[in-house]
Amino acid sequence: MLTNVLDQSAEYLFSTRHERLDLWCDLLQRCRDWVAASCCDAKEQKRREVVRIGQHLQTLERYHAYPGQRLMAIFEQRIGEHDDVGTLRLARRICSSLLDSSYRHDANDWEPADDLPDASAARYSINQPSAQLRPYFELLIVSSDASSTWAQKQQDIRNLRRHDDAFIYQPIIVGTYEDALMAVMLNPDVQVVAIHDGFQRNANLSARLRVMLDQYQSLVGSETYEDPSLDLSVALKQLRPELDIILLRDRNIERTAGNPQMAFINRVFYEFEEPMEVHLCVVEGIANRYRTPFFDNLKRYAQRPIGTFHALPIARGKSIFKSNWIRDMGAFYGANLFLAESSATTGGLDSLLEPTGNIRQAQLMAASTFGAQAAFFVTNGTSTANKIVEQALLAPGDIVLIDRNCHKSHHYAAVLTGAYPLYIDAYPLSEYSMYGGVTLASLKQALLNLKRDGKLERAKMMVLTNCTFDGHVYNPLRVMEECLAIKPDLIFLWDEAWFGFARFSPLLRQRTAMHAATELRKRLKSPRYRQQYTEQCTAQDAFTDEEMQHNRLLMDPEHTQVRVYQTSSVHKSMSALRQGSMILVSDDAFAQTEGAFREAVFTHTSTSPNQQIIASLDIARRQMNLEGYDLVMRATQLAFVIRKQVNNHPLISRYFKILDVADLIPEPLRGSKIASYVHDKAHWSTLSQAIINDEFFLDPTRLTLSCGHAGFDGTQFKQLLAGRYNIQLNKTSRNSVLLQTNINNTRSDVAHLIQVLVQICRDIDDSIADDENQALQLRSRVTRLVEDLPALPDFSCFHPEFRSDALENTIEGDIRKAFYKAYDLEACEYLKLSDSMIDQRLENGPPLVSANFVIPYPPGFPIMVPGQVITAPIIDFMRNLDVQEIHGYSSSQGLKLLKPEHIE
Numbered sequence: 042m043l044t045n046v047l048d049q050s051a052e053y054l055f056s057t058r059h060e061r062l063d064l065w066c067d068l069l070q071r072c073r074d075w076v077a078a079s080c081c082d083a084k085e086q087k088r089r090e091v092v093r094i095g096q097h098l099q100t101l102e103r104y105h106a107y108p109g110q111r112l113m114a115i116f117e118q119r120i121g122e123h124d125d126v127g128t129l130r131l132a133r134r135i136c137s138s139l140l141d142s143s144y145r146h147d148a149n150d151w152e153p154a155d156d157l158p159d160a161s162a163a164r165y166s167i168n169q170p171s172a173q174l175r176p177y178f179e180l181l182i183v184s185s186d187a188s189s190t191w192a193q194k195q196q197d198i199r200n201l202r203r204h205d206d207a208f209i210y211q212p213i214i215v216g217t218y219e220d221a222l223m224a225v226m227l228n229p230d231v232q233v234v235a236i237h238d239g240f241q242r243n244a245n246l247s248a249r250l251r252v253m254l255d256q257y258q259s260l261v262g263s264e265t266y267e268d269p270s271l272d273l274s275v276a277l278k279q280l281r282p283e284l285d286i287i288l289l290r291d292r293n294i295e296r297t298a299g300n301p302q303m304a305f306i307n308r309v310f311y312e313f314e315e316p317m318e319v320h321l322c323v324v325e326g327i328a329n330r331y332r333t334p335f336f337d338n339l340k341r342y343a344q345r346p347i348g349t350f351h352a353l354p355i356a357r358g359k360s361i362f363k364s365n366w367i368r369d370m371g372a373f374y375g376a377n378l379f380l381a382e383s384s385a386t387t388g389g390l391d392s393l394l395e396p397t398g399n400i401r402q403a404q405l406m407a408a409s410t411f412g413a414q415a416a417f418f419v420t421n422g423t424s425t426a427n428k429i430v431e432q433a434l435l436a437p438g439d440i441v442l443i444d445r446n447c448h449k450s451h452h453y454a455a456v457l458t459g460a461y462p463l464y465i466d467a468y469p470l471s472e473y474s475m476y477g478g479v480t481l482a483s484l485k486q487a488l489l490n491l492k493r494d495g496k497l498e499r500a501k502m503m504v505l506t507n508c509t510f511d512g513h514v515y516n517p518l519r520v521m522e523e524c525l526a527i528k529p530d531l532i533f534l535w536d537e538a539w540f541g542f543a544r545f546s547p548l549l550r551q552r553t554a555m556h557a558a559t560e561l562r563k564r565l566k567s568p569r570y571r572q573q574y575t576e577q578c579t580a581q582d583a584f585t586d587e588e589m590q591h592n593r594l595l596m597d598p599e600h601t602q603v604r605v606y607q608t609s610s611v612h613k614s615m616s617a618l619r620q621g622s623m624i625l626v627s628d629d630a631f632a633q634t635e636g637a638f639r640e641a642v643f644t645h646t647s648t649s650p651n652q653q654i655i656a657s658l659d660i661a662r663r664q665m666n667l668e669g670y671d672l673v674m675r676a677t678q679l680a681f682v683i684r685k686q687v688n689n690h691p692l693i694s695r696y697f698k699i700l701d702v703a704d705l706i707p708e709p710l711r712g713s714k715i716a717s718y719v720h721d722k723a724h725w726s727t728l729s730q731a732i733i734n735d736e737f738f739l740d741p742t743r744l745t746l747s748c749g750h751a752g753f754d755g756t757q758f759k760q761l762l763a764g765r766y767n768i769q770l771n772k773t774s775r776n777s778v779l780l781q782t783n784i785n786n787t788r789s790d791v792a793h794l795i796q797v798l799v800q801i802c803r804d805i806d807d808s809i810a811d812d813e814n815q816a817l818q819l820r821s822r823v824t825r826l827v828e829d830l831p832a833l834p835d836f837s838c839f840h841p842e843f844r845s846d847a848l849e850n851t852i853e854g855d856i857r858k859a860f861y862k863a864y865d866l867e868a869c870e871y872l873k874l875s876d877s878m879i880d881q882r883l884e885n886g887p888p889l890v891s892a893n894f895v896i897p898y899p900p901g902f903p904i905m906v907p908g909q910v911i912t913a914p915i916i917d918f919m920r921n922l923d924v925q926e927i928h929g930y931s932s933s934q935g936l937k938l939l940k941p942e943h944i945e
């Protein structure tokens with residue numbers, strides 16, 4: 042059934058934990074077959090399959106506390122004794138415990154099923170009433186002792202448990218550097234690593250694990266230190282930055298503790314110190330990460346008897362629960378919502394506008410978890426987060442380089458700040474009526490043009506969407522490096538509204554803004570990079586534009602400033618309430634900007650921010666810190682399952698396809714040549730190369746389902762899924778819909794989706810089976826949807842009146858001036874799309890100039906912005922557009938234009 046579990050398919054590099062679960066399920070099935078087989082030969086053959094899978098599992102199980110070496114030994118013993126029924130029974134017990142994680146709390150799961158003495162349960166003392174289940178984790182010990190001593194050592198550690206520990210944990214012991222890396226990658230339950238001096242190098246890994254390890258090591262970097270424990274700690278932190286690390290040394294511990302390179306180590310112990318001290322340190326480390334300063338206080342606040350005389354009648358809920366008419370509100374939401382409402386900033390509730398207490402602490406913890414220097418909570422969505430960042434850093438007349446397809450908050454921010462947007466077009470994917478990302482070549486060209494025209498000084502900021510709605514992921518490190526080589530103080534705003542979760546995948550993290558900012562700083566400090574720059578800089582200064590385009594440019598380590606901002610709609614990819622968003626800052630010059638930043642926060646933040654949204658941001662941080670790694674793996678795994686099921690299904694794949702890497706990223710932007718997530722075999726190294734080097738990468742969790750071949754346009758299909766099948770999905774394009782897996786999805790959701798797609802395909806088959814007419818209609822619908830596609834109109838230009846100079850090729854424009862011009866009704870006129878006047882003016886002038894933003898959904902980006910000259914391709918696109926929702930355009934009035942006599 043799962044014949045490819047042992048191959049190198051992409052999903053298992055992204056989602057290591059699932060390979061193991063899949064193998065256990067596979068093993069269970071084979072045990073059943075073994076029991077069921079009747080003749081001797083068949084039985085022996087089935088047994089050998091059990092042995093084969095079992096051996097592979099052995100190599101993985103040493104990285105997990107459960108089932109552990111003891112149960113695994115019994116398992117092997119039963120196979121050896123040809124005890125098919127006993128093997129099956131044990132496999133079933135282990136499997137079910139792994140699937141529902143009951144081993145975390147049920148001591149019986151740790152005993153072989155059929156000889157369960159009651160007393161043994163107490164030995165592990167992990168049984169507890171389910172209402173007060175303590176959170177569970179695993180402690181990885183990297184040991185230098187002989188493996189024969191490990192079982193006793195594990196037991197000694199378990200004996201340290203106390204009833205009043207807030208958490209419960211199980212120890213795992215490994216003896217080598219490689220095993221330690223594998224353990225933290227394969228086992229998401231590992232939260233703390235205790236490293237003893239003197240562990241070995243070079244583990245005895247199976248060939249397949251070795252390949253896997255190589256990919257992880259390629260993410261770790263090549264820095265080495267004199268100290269093996271430090272090497273290992275750094276590598277582990279690169280893979281999973283949230284881990285707590287404890288060093289146990291037999292000498293020089295004072296020197297270690299004072300070493301600034303080791304600042305990230307949680308504690309250093311003298312090897313022979315009280316084990317209880319280490320135990321307490323382990324538990325305390327987790328308690329610190331578990332802490333949610335704002336939420337914890339809000340819970341306390343809600344329990345206090347408080348009389349309120351401030352302006353928030355809903356607080357405490359008395360007017361609701363006693364109401365004759367709105368009691369159902371109280372019943373629906375429950376008392377806590379109202380007990381937790383307050384407009385006070387006293388009682389320890391802190392102020393979002395000027396946090397000094399627990400909001401400040403919560404933000405500091407978020408900064409650390411998300412890899413930033415500072416984090417700011419925003420309770421009005423990333424729409425507001427973007428405006429805050431842009432207002433803080435841009436002044437009227439500044440130039441902001443910006444992806445024309447970016448979220449509308451950026452266009453409106455340009456209106457608010459008076460900065461001149463310089464729109465750069467992303468590469469088009471006309472076949473699917475959507476855009477990809479902006480190529481590095483276009484970004485560099487835009488900067489070089491500004492330099493040529495003497496305007497580079499005014500270019501303050503670059504704004505890019507990472508990842509895009511459709512899953513195009515930039516290479517922020519490369520983009521920033523090369524743009525900084527041209528403009529060393531350029532500020533970057535990466536709109537990672539969808540991509541906040543990426544931090545918790547060691548693979549996707551490589552492509553986040555915060556990670557890239559940290560790496561940029563490392564490069565700027567590295568003697569090797571300085572050397573490279575010195576060697577290249579004379580040549581680089583003399584490069585022609587052409588050469589600038591085609592060579593990798595290096596940053597000047599003397600003059601480059603790393604100034605990176607990231608906004609994240611926490612509510613879109615993590616467990617925050619709607620509108621919960623964060624601004625993450627990694628800015629060398631933040632001290633200079635801080636005042637303006639504060640003003641921008643004051644401008645856009647409500648004076649009555651919602652307490653529950655703030656609390657949910659605090660909680661989302663806790664969750665991602667402690668289980669983000671696991672959850673993101675799970676979401677990624679489901680995405681791969683959907684990709685495979687749809688694209689390989691004999692019926693579904695006739696009408697539907699999840700677009701693959703090669704469909705969405707043109708080959709020149711894929712140096713690795715990776716083409717597919719579902720077809721390639723043996724390509725882990727291609728995959729890790731793609732992640733590190735390719736100009737664009739496809740986020741596997743964003744699934745563009747092409748539905749044109751089934752005769753549906755995106756909107757129709759979305760309505761069908763929602764109306765008839767209760768499946769809600771993300772956005773649509775002309776001939777596709779976007780599905781997305783997130784940390785909330787389960788395998789049952791996937792099964793439901795597949796079932797529905799099969800049903801829809803059957804319906805199509807039935808409808809055309811004996812009806813030639815229907816078949817013809819379907820074919821013509823398909824042609825219209827997948828072939829007759831309107832060309833996507835690129836940005837044209839601003840009318841000269843709205844440019845800052847008379848240069849012919851000026852792209853950036855004074856969008857604010859045009860925007861406010863339209864407030865003068867006298868200056869505006871309307872023309873209907875069908876009016877032949879439009880064609881005449883396109884032909885003979887005067888030019889048509891848009892008075893406002895026109896944003897059709899889909900595709901969801903502005904086809905026109907205020908002050909933009911409307912060209913024939915734009916009119917064609919509008920005339921062919923068959924969507925209902927067009928913001929800024931009323932079909933009864935027509936296009937809103939600025940009158941020529943008011944702008945000439």
Ligand SMILES: *Cc1c(COP(=O)(O)O)cnc(C)c1O
Pocket residue numbers: 421422423424425448450506510536538539610620622
């Ligand atoms: C959704 C989105 C936003 C706005 O975020 P909200 O939290 O909905 O305000 C900004 N940018 C991008 C790319 C988005 O997808």
